[in-house]
Amino acid sequence: METHSLARALAQNTLLTKLSMDHLEFLSGCAKNVRISAGEYLFREGEDANELFLIRRGVIALEVYAPPRSTMSAETVGSGDLLGWSVLFPPHTWSIDARVLEDALLFSIDGACLRKKLEADHDFGYHLMRVVLEHVHRRLERLRLQQLDVYRTESI
Amino acid sequence: MNGDAVLELTGLDALIAALIARGYRVIGPRVQDGAIVLDELQHAADLPVGVKDEQSPGRYRLAPRSDNAHFGYVVGPHAYKRVFHVPVETLFRVRRDGRGFEVTETPVDARPVALFGARACDVAATTVQDRVLAEGAHPDPRYVARRKDAFVVAVACNEPGATCFCASMNTGPRPADGFDLSLTELLPEPGVPHRFYVEVGTERGRAVLDEVAHALPSDEDRRRARALADAAVASMDKHLETRHLRDLLIDNPEHPRWRAVAERCITCTSCTLVCPTCFCSSMDDVTSLEGEAERVRRWDSCFTRSYSYMHGGPARPSVEARYRHWLTHKLAGWIDQFGSSGCVGCGRCITWCPAGIDLTEEVAAIRADVKAARGASKEA
Amino acid sequence: MSAAVDIGLAPMLPRPARITRVVKETADTFTLHLEPPDGKLAFMPGQFNMLYVFGVGEVPISISGDPDAPEVLVHTIRAVGAVTKALMAMVPGDVVGVRGPYGNAWPVGEGMRRDLVVVAGGIGLAPLRPVIYHALSHRADFDRVYVLYGTRTPSDILFEEELRAWRARFDMEVELTVDRGLAGWSGRTGVVTTLIERADFAPESAVAMVCGPEVMMRFAARELAQNGVEEERIFVSLERKMKCGVGLCGNCQLGPELLCRDGPIYPYSRARRLFAVREL
Structure with missing residues (x-):
């Protein structure tokens, strides 16, 4: 019953609309709800990456500590974004800090559980990886634009 | 009369x-x-x-x-x-x-x-x-x-x-x-x-x-x-087909003929200077030694790099883009802007082009090509 | 016989206007407050003036002030060339030449009872500020009002205090993002287009006004269209070299468009094909 309603909640997420109800049920077995307040870290660079997050609400900054310039915000993510694809690939370690800027509500998908399911059911694996890849594609487009530095003053 | x-x-x-x-x-x-x-x-x-x-x-x-x-x-x-x-x-x-x-x-x-x-x-x-x-x-x-x-x-x-x-x-x-x-x-x-x-x-x-x-x-x-x-x-032997000419040029800004003509054009600006309708001008503010300033207006040409210069560089750095701009403006954009073609058929730009570029030939080449392409796609 | 004639006050003559106030906005951007030549200079949001510096030259600069307060002429300027650098060196009491206002306006009439989405990048907020002023003083004409603003770094954000005040209002949404989240920045980092997908305006009725570098406008307009805003109701401000401002010198052509006379503001439905051709 618990899993069932979680699957329905997952189905509401724009990222997952392309997954079948069966796959959502399957995925919901690894999922739980997480709330985290502004100012807290969702994870920090170097820690073990144990969860994949789907952001439902809130804003999270992905930061890199870059001395001597202190901390730089590389990108902020929010509602509709997927966070934490490090859980999918060894060494399952976070490569960046995730600091919450505005109170966040997330689905957390347990990494070990997810990896097991991906191996157990390649059809599920294919569809979930498509979701991840589509999101990575969007994020890459955003980052590409961001690094174009379009507002730079041309010197004359 | x-x-x-x-x-x-x-x-x-x-x-x-x-x-x-x-x-x-x-x-x-x-x-x-x-x-x-x-x-x-x-x-x-x-x-x-x-x-x-x-x-x-x-x-x-x-x-x-x-x-x-x-x-x-x-x-x-x-x-x-x-x-x-x-x-x-x-x-x-x-x-x-x-x-x-x-x-x-x-x-x-x-x-x-x-x-x-x-x-x-x-x-x-x-x-x-x-x-x-x-x-x-x-x-x-x-x-x-x-x-x-x-x-x-x-x-x-x-x-x-x-x-x-x-x-x-x-x-x-x-x-x-x-x-x-x-x-x-x-x-x-x-x-x-x-x-x-x-x-x-x-x-x-x-x-x-x-x-x-x-x-x-x-x-x-x-x-x-x-x-x-x-x-x-x-x-009169020379002829320019004007039927649908505006759309032909506006719709074909990437036609390879523009690149071909750019290889001949030396951007000398002669065509724009001899053209009886080309009206573009530049304005320069100059200061005299006596502390007076003045604004001087001069005929300008879309064939120069400075003509399209914005901070950061010219909008039309390539010769191809400049020739295309001139001809497309003259025969097509002009109609949108001022209600008639900008060309009166005087032929000066042909005579006074040191490279002998003939706009009627350029237009005919694009037209023939587009027609051929259209024919081919119909056959396919 | 002298045939020299007095041709009267021509559209080509700058009129002197005295600077009353200078506001430093960022390292390279500043705002000039001027006494308009005739005591007031009525303009529509989005219009520009040609500003002349004695002996240096003239540049087109959009008006960044309040259209309901035409007795103060306000221009926000980024120092990038000889004239704008000379303008940056000016102080209250100095005089600049003004010709204008020229160009068309953001279609604020179109926004009647619609969601208004203002998308600005960098200095692009300056020509849109009159739209925001207008929307706030005619607030009932619009449904929800969104200001989505992106800059290079946090220190490039224009009108910071005003943005903060607007943000505090309950009748508008203001979102900022920067491309480079430098030390101490606790706002959003990422391109301005990311703000579009997160804003909850009603796309089917929204009118969007976009101003910034051409590439930013291209991507923002595309994002707006993908989010369901009609192309006829997404407006962008196009840029080419402008010299005379009144359609006589030909410099500002972009394809078949004569920007100073017919623009610079165009619906995306018309601008899209202009964006699509290289070196147009």
């Missing part, structure tokens, strides 16, 4: 004298430095009498004629735009005044001008420039001041040049409107002396003509004038 007349050869001189007496600066064709240019005329003898011009892509030569024709040539490198939209002028001067400054506009020499011997294409070009510089929401007052009382004595072209295509552009070779008086030169024939058939375009034209000895034309004079006009159209 307000009637017609004939003028004997001596009447030409009288006509110029009448215009001068009325206070006009008479501007017409004269031979100078091996070309027929536009300059002030005092007498009919100042005209290029017995001279013809040989024109072809990238080539212009004067040669003697076997007759005494006064208008036995077509257009040279000058167009009448240099009279109304002058090549260089100071718009205003600025003098420091405490922390501020005082702006004084420079006066305009607005003595009325009579265009003498203006060809149909050039009369049409003046109308085209009027739409741009005098009939918009912000008319250029300097242009208007020089242009507004101009008198036009047009001349029909009896022998179009090899680069002429005014018939395609519907502007000539016989002037249809935009003149006060229009002449057709009738060379002497046995029993008929050298004379000019005159069409009267305006009341003012009639008034000037009345100051000059003239006669009523015979039916034969009228017939000859008409026959000459028809023969002129028939002898």
